[in-house]
Each structure stands twice: as structure tokens, then as C-alpha cells.
Amino acid sequence: MTELTLAKALNASLRTALEDDPKVLVMGEDVGTLGGVFRVTDGLQKDFGDSRVFDTPLAEAGIVGTAIGLALRGYRPVCEIQFDGFVFPAFDQITTQLAKIHNRSEGSVRLPITIRIPFGGGIGAIEHHSESPEAYFAHTPGLRVVACSGPADAYWMLRQAITSDDPVIFFEPKRRYHSAKEELAPEAYPLFNAKVLRPGRDVTVVTYGAMVGMALDAAEVAAGEGRDLEVIDLRSISPLDTATVLESVRRTGRLVIVHEASRSFGVGAEIAARVQEQAFYSLEAPVLRITGYDTPYPPSRIENEWLPNIDRVLDAVDRAMEF
Amino acid sequence: MTELTLAKALNASLRTALEDDPKVLVMGEDVGTLGGVFRVTDGLQKDFGDSRVFDTPLAEAGIVGTAIGLALRGYRPVCEIQFDGFVFPAFDQITTQLAKIHNRSEGSVRLPITIRIPFGGGIGAIEHHSESPEAYFAHTPGLRVVACSGPADAYWMLRQAITSDDPVIFFEPKRRYHSAKEELAPEAYPLFNAKVLRPGRDVTVVTYGAMVGMALDAAEVAAGEGRDLEVIDLRSISPLDTATVLESVRRTGRLVIVHEASRSFGVGAEIAARVQEQAFYSLEAPVLRITGYDTPYPPSRIENEWLPNIDRVLDAVDRAMEF
Amino acid sequence: MSEAVYAETPMVQLLTPDGQRVEHPDYPLAISDDEIAALYRDLVLVRRLDSEAIALQRQGELGLWASALGQEAAQVGAGRALAPQDMCFPSYREHGIAWCRGVDPLALLGNWRGTDFGGFDPHAFNFANYTIVIGSQTLHAAGYAMGVVRDGAIGTGDATTDTAVLACFGDGATSQGDVHEAFVWASAENLPLVFFLQNNQWAISAPVAVQSRAPLYLRAQGYGMRGVRVDGNDVLATLAVTRRALEDARNGDGPSLVEAYTYRLNPHTTNDDTRRYRTADKAEEWRQRDPLARVRAYLEVEADIASSFFADLEDEAQTLAERLRAGARLLPEPTADSVFAHVLTEPTADLREQQEEFADFLESVRAAVS
Amino acid sequence: MSEAVYAETPMVQLLTPDGQRVEHPDYPLAISDDEIAALYRDLVLVRRLDSEAIALQRQGELGLWASALGQEAAQVGAGRALAPQDMCFPSYREHGIAWCRGVDPLALLGNWRGTDFGGFDPHAFNFANYTIVIGSQTLHAAGYAMGVVRDGAIGTGDATTDTAVLACFGDGATSQGDVHEAFVWASAENLPLVFFLQNNQWAISAPVAVQSRAPLYLRAQGYGMRGVRVDGNDVLATLAVTRRALEDARNGDGPSLVEAYTYRLNPHTTNDDTRRYRTADKAEEWRQRDPLARVRAYLEVEADIASSFFADLEDEAQTLAERLRAGARLLPEPTADSVFAHVLTEPTADLREQQEEFADFLESVRAAVS
Numbered sequence A, B: 001m002t003e004l005t006l007a008k009a010l011n012a013s014l015r016t017a018l019e020d021d022p023k024v025l026v027m028g029e030d031v032g033t034l035g036g037v038f039r040v041t042d043g044l045q046k047d048f049g050d051s052r053v054f055d056t057p058l059a060e061a062g063i064v065g066t067a068i069g070l071a072l073r074g075y076r077p078v079c080e081i082q083f084d085g086f087v088f089p090a091f092d093q094i095t096t097q098l099a100k101i102h103n104r105s106e107g108s109v110r111l112p113i114t115i116r117i118p119f120g121g122g123i124g125a126i127e128h129h130s131e132s133p134e135a136y137f138a139h140t141p142g143l144r145v146v147a148c149s150g151p152a153d154a155y156w157m158l159r160q161a162i163t164s165d166d167p168v169i170f171f172e173p174k175r176r177y178h179s180a181k182e183e184l185a186p187e188a189y190p191l192f193n194a195k196v197l198r199p200g201r202d203v204t205v206v207t208y209g210a211m212v213g214m215a216l217d218a219a220e221v222a223a224g225e226g227r228d229l230e231v232i233d234l235r236s237i238s239p240l241d242t243a244t245v246l247e248s249v250r251r252t253g254r255l256v257i258v259h260e261a262s263r264s265f266g267v268g269a270e271i272a273a274r275v276q277e278q279a280f281y282s283l284e285a286p287v288l289r290i291t292g293y294d295t296p297y298p299p300s301r302i303e304n305e306w307l308p309n310i311d312r313v314l315d316a317v318d319r320a321m322e323f
Numbered sequence C, D: 001m002s003e004a005v006y007a008e009t010p011m012v013q014l015l016t017p018d019g020q021r022v023e024h025p026d027y028p029l030a031i032s033d034d035e036i037a038a039l040y041r042d043l044v045l046v047r048r049l050d051s052e053a054i055a056l057q058r059q060g061e062l063g064l065w066a067s068a069l070g071q072e073a074a075q076v077g078a079g080r081a082l083a084p085q086d087m088c089f090p091s092y093r094e095h096g097i098a099w100c101r102g103v104d105p106l107a108l109l110g111n112w113r114g115t116d117f118g119g120f121d122p123h124a125f126n127f128a129n130y131t132i133v134i135g136s137q138t139l140h141a142a143g144y145a146m147g148v149v150r151d152g153a154i155g156t157g158d159a160t161t162d163t164a165v166l167a168c169f170g171d172g173a174t175s176q177g178d179v180h181e182a183f184v185w186a187s188a189e190n191l192p193l194v195f196f197l198q199n200n201q202w203a204i205s206a207p208v209a210v211q212s213r214a215p216l217y218l219r220a221q222g223y224g225m226r227g228v229r230v231d232g233n234d235v236l237a238t239l240a241v242t243r244r245a246l247e248d249a250r251n252g253d254g255p256s257l258v259e260a261y262t263y264r265l266n267p268h269t270t271n272d273d274t275r276r277y278r279t280a281d282k283a284e285e286w287r288q289r290d291p292l293a294r295v296r297a298y299l300e301v302e303a304d305i306a307s308s309f310f311a312d313l314e315d316e317a318q319t320l321a322e323r324l325r326a327g328a329r330l331l332p333e334p335t336a337d338s339v340f341a342h343v344l345t346e347p348t349a350d351l352r353e354q355q356e357e358f359a360d361f362l363e364s365v366r367a368a369v370s
């Protein structure tokens, strides 16, 4: 198989979904002729026509609201939200409608809608273009929330999200779109399972999205210092694959959670809460969190320092080991 | 001092705020002639005129967005969101504007806006009228998030929220509006501090809003069974008064967190994460959470069973004690 | 409302308040007396289900009810204009349209009783579940209409398959961003969508002037959509105007806004207290324009219908009322299973665990009680 | 754009593309040649700051820039129509209005360089910080206008205190719910608010037809607002039309929508690639309508201005460019303190702790590097 960037892997995934199911639609701002501001939908309108791949008016509530209507009519829309920071106008449609209509209709209605959201920082962008809003969606029953971390996994994950009969919020680490290519995984791995990417004995590091690569790098550095980190790519944020995390923590006794989103009330809190409850006697140290600070995402000239990085992860590993 | 219901205490608080500061405004759907669907703004328009207490068009983004503009012009708006489930159309204005403009303007602009939200269930209502969305706001840097639990505290808390120069999301336990009267506290207690409402030795129970009353009741029952519960009313959700919680847990060694909101990625997760980190060696049992389930809020005929209740709290206390 | 104000705004009317048929050049309506009698039957039964629900609420059998009193003609007119294949997206007050779509009124009650949030399968009736968040459903309607276009189900000339969509909302809802966005989509994409706005003059306690200084049907123009105001207390006019708009939509001629000018005679819901914000005389004026009375007047004076018609109808209404009264109490109660069954199409491990926990808890409560 | 299309939509014009002054019955404009020259100066300097910013972006000194090329007349016309006490709410492309408000262009650059999100005190210039979430600022403008009304700062006849508000947004933004809600508020409450819509034909890659089938200025009617389309490449027309709308607002005559019909000559931002979605010939047609050229033609042919004017202006532009070039590199870098300083007006204990942690980390990095 050929190697692809994340943007190209996602593009291939959308292409196959469009080929396989005539009900699949790709919609959003600038996804048509432009191919999306990140080129993830490049060429799709040309090949599948503008009634299946189309630019919408500039309004995110409208994008999600009309996707719901399309799904009610039997379609399977894949919506692109241009940047993480622009999902909020759609928040009402997502929380009060998308997440609830299946329940409201007592199962009569299914909303197989995928909402793709480029997320996270590190690309030197202006305000609102580097947010990590995943916890908001994870706290909303009725949604499934996943995050891919790189090309290898992303192709299948997006295909699985599109075939899911539940609404899926699909986060894509935008800083990875055009960086290192990877060979696509030969087959799908269960969408809602976490993956141990690097086995290790000393400390478990759980993360997702763009931080997976950083965590693996940190593990390399740690290995050089004689510390053996186990790195888990969460992949699914809701549902959380607690079992995989617990299995690891029961072995290592130590857990560091890493995410770009602000610390307080973030995804890390839920993982910590579950692990301390379910692996109480296995923990040799408290669960630690290395995350974005509790500030708005900062101006980009300081983002690399603000974001979790290898130094901070290793520092947490040290603290965990010292307990 | 006279005893008041929660609705009347809040009404008195708004009245004093309007009297004290000509820049205070009260705005929202039906807050004028009707006095609010819960009558919290009863009589205010009559006494302060319809340019200070006024009905807005039916649009929550508009309510919060115009409140921001009013604040920029020097006003101090108090917005009412009619029900918890209807704050979501305003979510974009709240997260991307209200929470960020002070930061964006490098401190040049202050947005002293209070957003009052009746929250929680237990009133036999239809869909969207019993939500507990506090975690969404707590995860948003730039906001302060508080919840009152009854009349005694609410009068001062709302006054403090209104005088705060930061945006405050002010949650009111709607099922308490017209139930038991209380004497108002003689003076204000720091708005962002938790309060130990009942000291105890065995297990700490932390909660907020309508669950405070239930937790106190549970503590009564537990006392009858020889268990001494310490009950803490969190009051402020963001910032979290971790110090007060930790001080308690270091004594009791056991913590049960209670809230109506769904468990996963809720406020309880953050408290658990902090406590296990900062009181690791003091914990005799894992931090436990008794919360709403991870479902949409249910039809009202089963809400009392779905909501945290005395039985479930006592069950958790038992589990904590058995560790 | 005074005759003057009634006349001030151009409004399509085909049956005057005192029961006279009048013609409108743009909306000819060929309708038999039997058909008018059938509409009258709808009006009476819808009113009856509404008043029965209010009674059930008073008896504590429902938690709440949003009455459609006064809006029956608007709803029956629109409801009967729909073809079976058309799809309708209601707010929470469209009991009359639900009736016309064949939804069992009993199925509506669960939502207000607190046993469920839906009560029926939208696909079975081409009628979506009630939507409470103001305005949301208009975007669903726009999306559904986009699907209709993609299915090629407009403009074929086949009246049994060409499909239109009806989006219902109120005067208050016109202020919401979602409704605007639905207008944007509908007009920019020329969708087969009819916006059916019941301007009942009130959004809870806010008179329509809080939302707009201009007549609401004029909003359409700015989007390049047709907009028309119809006497919403005139079932014939509402039928004719909505039918025409739906036909245009089915023919591929794009969206319209129909403003049915009417009045919410009852409080907003059974929880509301109108004395706090409006005087009784206004409602009294509107009672003079009662949507049922004028049809009855027409039928009694002008039409040749069976002499037993009114008595039979009263019997039928009585039967319906009894059915509702008995049925409401028997609506299935929510259970641990029902609460968890449809969170997602497949339960997660976490949900399964919580469901068991909940079921066990309910079981323990039941055991303790018995 | 062909002459035909230009003519097709009624549009206020006071200076033709080839520099001829024309009259419009509704918008008489008494303006001296010196004043026109002053506007020309604005246009030239705004264009220069724009091109300089693009150059800075190419050199890696800015992360991004949203060019206003082609929209200078719209922005300078509107900017110069504002009275000092008026408040303006920009989106992110209003460099020309920022210029007219006296905001140092250097202060705009931090946002695009990644050193800050604001760069200046809105209260000092009656000009809000740039707002990126499309449409949001229109509601802030409506709220501010509500404050103006409550302050009694309209309709007093005092031209130095009566206050209007200008809300800027683009053609794409017209689809957002927030913009609609701002229209609703403004019209229902008759606010002193002018909606200044720069229809530059594009929202990134989406032509205006994606948003609307009807001319956008018509949207106003449905709300009972005045709406007018002006040649946005004609600084005199934009000045006259916006001035009139602002005067109406200050006089208590309520809101208006001004659609400045123009064209985004450059890509959406420096990141964008127009070749993917539009052909060069359209832009070429619009270049023939260049907002600067026509004023220069007028000044050269019709006006009596100092002979050194153009050369002096070129020098001034050069000086500005150099200042920007040097200054951009010196903009203060964000620090741990700056990141935490304005999260809230008073830091919480948690924030203080995190700030220290961050400062320590930065210190350790710095120590490691040195």
C-alpha cells in the first residue's frame, strides 16, 4: 500500500465512502471547488458531483440542522466544520437535536451523521483556529466522539464513523494533515477501542489526536533514560475504552494523561476519575494530567510552549515514578 | 429577617442590585410583564421601568450577544435564560465571545455580565427543561460558574455575581424556587468558596444546587445508622474550591460526589481527579460519584428514580466505608 | 381585534367570520360542502382533543399541555393541504396537524404526561416528533427538502410522488437564528419547502411587536421567497394558500412563507397565567372570529348536509374524549430499559452497566415498597 | 464584471470608474477637492499597509493576513462617515476602517503575527477588536446601540454626542443566525445601528450565490429597515450613503443596512489559493473598477490640488511601510504572564499556580537553550 498524509488518507476514506454508498454526502463550507481549507475533500465534488459534495451557506447550525433533515430522508451526511472554534454556532443543533432525536423518537429515527472537526493547535493560527472542544461533546449522551491521530488509523476510522448509525463527532489533528506520511492500516480496528501503540512497564501515558505522536517521542526519550513508557492512543473519547486503560494501569501502576484541551473539566478528568475508582489498589502514584492550561488558547507565538510537550510529559513521568 | 423562597430571595437580590447601580439591567424572555416563567423577576419592570428590565426577542444568542454590547457601553446586564436546555443557542456567544473578549482585548474590556440559568430536574417537566449543563461552562476558561442551593445563600451570591467584573454563569436549582423558605444569610460569604454545611467524620459528600438538600437529608438518615457525613456545598464550580474539599477529605479519607448531570465528563470527574492527585495518601477509598446516568434526561415520570437520591448516596457511602 | 386592524394587513380570506364564502383572485378553491363538513369534523375533534388534554392536565394526568385553542383552522387547513408523501416538521403545538397526519392523539399525550418524548414513528406518518427548542425543526425541514431534491422527487408532474415539506413555527420563533438559516438554505437552494408560521400574536407573554416591527410575512421577500398572509382562523383560506404553496414546492418552484394570522386564545401552556400580561377583551375580540363558528355557520346556512351531522359529530367527539381520558392513564410508564434503550443505536459497555445499575435500583425500590 | 451587471442592480454611485462626479438625488454630497484628496490619501495608505502586511507574511513575519485589496473605498468611505463618538464593530478585514479610527496599523499586526488577539483598547478608538467568528460582532453592535439608547445619546440634535453604531460584516456572514438576530433586535427596538455589509462577492471560495438568490440589501425590507446598495468601489458614494445612514441612526430614525458592492481582489487570506475556485478574468474586470484609480483620475483631471501631492503621498506611504516593516518584528512577544493576565479580571488560585508552573517551564527552556 502507498503511504499517505493524513489529509490524503481522509480524502481516500471519503472517496471510498462516497463510492460505496450513494446515500453518503459530503457537505460544509468550502468543501466543493476548493476541496476544503485543508484539502481533505479535494477532488470529491469533481468526481461525485455537486449534489453529493457541496458547499453550504456560511452557518454551522444550518450545516448540522440540514444534515439532520437529510438523515431523516435517508441520507448519510458527512459534515465538515472548518475549524474547531466554529463548531459552537452548531452546538445547539448538536446537543439538543443530533444527540437526542434517536432517543426522542424511541429509536424510530437514526441519524448516521459524521461531523468532521479539525482540532488542536500547533499550526501558528489566529484565534479560534486551535481549539480542543472534545470534552463538551463527550459529556453529551447520544453522541459518539472519536479522534484519529495519524494517517494509518484515520482511513478506517472515518469509514467506520460514516457507517455508524449513531452521530459521530470525528476529530482530526489538523497539524498532522500534511506532515509525515504513513502506510494505511491493512484493516479496520474496532472504532471505539483504544490502542496500545507502545507497550511499556513503568508508566502508562494515555492520549489522543496530535499528542499521540508527541507521547511516542517522549517515550523514546524516556527509554534513553531507562524509563519504559506504555503509550495508549485512546481513539474513542466517548465511549471511553476504560478496559484497555485499566489493564495497562494495573500493570504499570502509574498513569499520565495528556491532552491539548484545558485541564479543568477536560477529558483527562474523566479518565482519572475512572481509573482511581476502578484501579484504586493498583495505583502507585496519583493519576497526573499534562494538558493545556486553563486559559484561552494563547497567541500562536507561544503555543508550542503552552501545549503539552515532551519536557512536561517527562516531568510528570518523573513525578509519578517518585511517588 | 423575613424568610423567603428561593424565587423571592433572588427577586430581592435583583431588586437591590437595580437600586444600587443604575447600570444594572435585567433582560431575557418574559422577564418583564410576566416576571419570568418562575416569577424571579416579578414586579421589577413595574418598579424600574422597561428600559432597565425588559423582554427580549426570542433568541438566546441575541440575548447574550446584546448583553456583551451593553457591557461594552458600560452596562451590567443580568440575563435570564428561561430554562437550562435553552442556553445552547447562546453557546457560541458565551464560549467564543463572552469568555474571551476580556482576554482578546488584553484587559481593556470587562464584561460584568451575569447569566442566570434555572437548572436541574425534579419538576415534572418536558424535554429540555431539566438539564444540568454546568460542566460545559466550567471547562471554558474565562467564565466563572456558580450554583446556589437555596434561599439563604442565593440572595448574596447573586449580588456578588452581579458586582463581579467577570462573566458569571449563575445556576439556580429550579425545583427549589418555590419550596421551603429560608432566612437569608445576614452577610455575604465569599462567592467562590465552598461551604461545609454539616461537619462529619466518616465520609465527605460534595455537591451543589438542588442536590445539597438531598445530601443533607441523606446525612440525617446516615446519622441514624451511625454514619457521620460531612456535607459540602460547592457553591462555585469554576473556580473550584479544591482547598475546602481537600481539607475535608484529608480528615474523612472518603469522598462521594453528587450531581444531577450525567456522570461522564461531568463536574464530579474534575473533583475526583484533583482529590486523588492532591490527597493521594489520605484516601481510604476511591472517590465515588453518584450522578445522573449517561443518558439524556429521562421522561419526567421516572426522573425521581433517575436522579441521585438518598438511597444511592447511602449506598455509595456504604461502599466507601467498606473499602 | 377590530375590523379595522383585521383589514389593515392584506390577508387572504375565503370564509368570513360570519360564514360567508368569498373569493380571492389568487386562491380559487373548488370545494364541496361534504369536504367542508369533513374539515369541520377535523376542527371539532381537534378542539375536543385539546380541551380533553387540558382537563387531563387539571386532573394531574398530564404534567403540562400547550393548547391550540383558536388555531384549529390554521392547523387543519395546513394539515389537509399536505399530500401523504409530504413531510411535516411541527413545533409542540401542532395537535391539529398531527391529527390530520393520522397520528393517534393518544400518542401525543405521552410527551405531556412525562412517559416519553416522542410517542410515534415520524416515518410512519411523515410527521416529525414534536420539537421544543424553538426554531430547530425548520433546519431539519430544510435538510429533508434537500434530500427530496436529491431523490428527484419534485417537478416530475407525478402528484403521488412529488414531495413538499412543511416547517411549522411560531411568531416568537421568527427571531431565532435557526429559522433565518432555514430561510437562507431554502431560498438559496430553491427547496421544496413551505414555512408555515402561525402568528398567534404571542410568544408566551411577549406580543409579536417584541419580535418585529414589520408584518412577518414580508420577511420572505428579502430572501427572494414568496410570502403571504392568510387568515389563520379561516380553514378554507389556510387550506387554499398552503395547498398552493405546497404545489409550487412540489413542482420545483421553490419555497414560500405562509403566515397564518391567528390568536392563541388559551394561556401559552397550562402553567401560564395570561392575566399577568394581556387583557381579556383582546381575546374576546378574537373569540368573535372563532375558526369553528364560521364553518358551522356556513354549513348550517349554506350547505346541504345530513341532518344528523352535528349530533353524530358530537358523539364522535365524546367517544374520542373518553378514549383519551381512559388511554392517558394507561400510557406505558418509562422503565430503566426504556431510558437506556435509545441513547445510541447500540448500547456501549458503560451504558449497559449503568442500565443494570438503574434496573437494580428500581427493583430495590419496588421491593422496599411492596 | 460587465457594465451590464453593474447596471442591473440599482446602486448608488457618485464617482464613475473613470473619475467623473455624478449626482444622486437621495445622496447629495458637498465635498471639496481637498477633502477628496484626503480620502485619496487614506485609500493609498490603507492599500500600502495592506500590501506591506502581505509582504511581511511572505517573509514569515506574520502567520497570516486577510487582505482588503479592492475594498479600500468601502472601508474608507464608511470609516470617514463615522463621528468620533460613534462605535464601530469590525470583522477581521476592516483595516481601512481601523485606519480611519486612528488605530495604529502596527497594532493590527500582532493579531496576524501571533503575538496577541487584540492589540489596542477598543474604548480608546471606539473601534472593537477584530472578531473572527463570523457574525458575532453584529450582536455586540446591537447591544451597544441599546446602551446608546438607554444613555439618551440619540435624537438630542447635538452632533457631538448623538451616537451611532456601525456593524461590519461580509456577504458570507449574512447567512449566520447571529446576523439575523442583530437585524431583529435593531429593527424591533429601532436602534441607532448601521449594518455595513461589504459584499465582496466571496466567502472564501463560496460565491455570494451560495448564500442568497436575492440581492442582499433587500434583506432589510423584511425587518422594516431601510436597505441600500452602494458602489463599494466608490469612496464618495460609500461616504455619502453611510453618512446618511449614521445620521438617521443618531437622529433616532433607526437602523439601516448598507450593502457596499465590491470585490475581494486578493485571495481570502494569504493561505488561500483562488485558482482553485475562480478565474482571473473576473478579478481583471473588477480591477478596471479600482477604487483608487477613479479618485486619482478625478484629482488629476478635475481638481486643483498641490502639484507635489502625489509624490508626497508616495513618500508618506513609503515611510508607513518602513515603520510597519521594522515595527512588526518588534511587537512584544507573548509571555507566561501575558497568557494568564487577562483570563479573568482577578486570577484564581488555580490560575496563579498554573501561571507559575508555566513561567517556570519557560524559564527552564530558556536556561536549557542558553
Ligand SMILES: Cc1ncc(C[n+]2csc(CCOP(=O)(O)OP(=O)(O)O)c2C)c(N)n1
Pocket (backbone or CB within 6 Å): B029, B058, B060, B082, B086, B089, C093, C132, C133, C134, C169, C170, C171, C172, C173, C174, C200, C202, C203, C204, C264, C268
Ligand atoms: C430556544 C428556546 N428558548 C426558549 C424556549 C421557551 N419557550 C417555549 S415556547 C416559547 C414561546 C414560543 O412562541 P412562538 O414561537 O410564537 O410559538 P407559540 O408558543 O406561540 O406557538 C418560549 C420562549 C424554548 N422552548 N426554546
Ligand SMILES: Cc1ncc(C[n+]2csc(CCOP(=O)(O)OP(=O)(O)O)c2C)c(N)n1
Pocket (backbone or CB within 6 Å): A029, A058, A060, A082, A086, A089, D093, D132, D133, D134, D169, D170, D171, D172, D173, D174, D200, D202, D203, D204, D264, D268
Ligand atoms: C462561525 C465561523 N465559521 C467559519 C469561519 C471560517 N471563515 C473565516 S472567513 C470565512 C468567509 C467569510 O466570508 P464573508 O462574510 O463574505 O467575509 P469576507 O471574508 O469576504 O470579508 C469563513 C467561512 C469563521 N471564521 N467563523
Ligand SMILES: [Mg+2]
Pocket (backbone or CB within 6 Å): C170, C171, C172, C198, C199, C200, C201, C202, C203, C204
Ligand atoms: Mg406565538
Ligand SMILES: [Mg+2]
Pocket (backbone or CB within 6 Å): D170, D171, D172, D198, D199, D200, D201, D202, D203, D204
Ligand atoms: Mg465576502
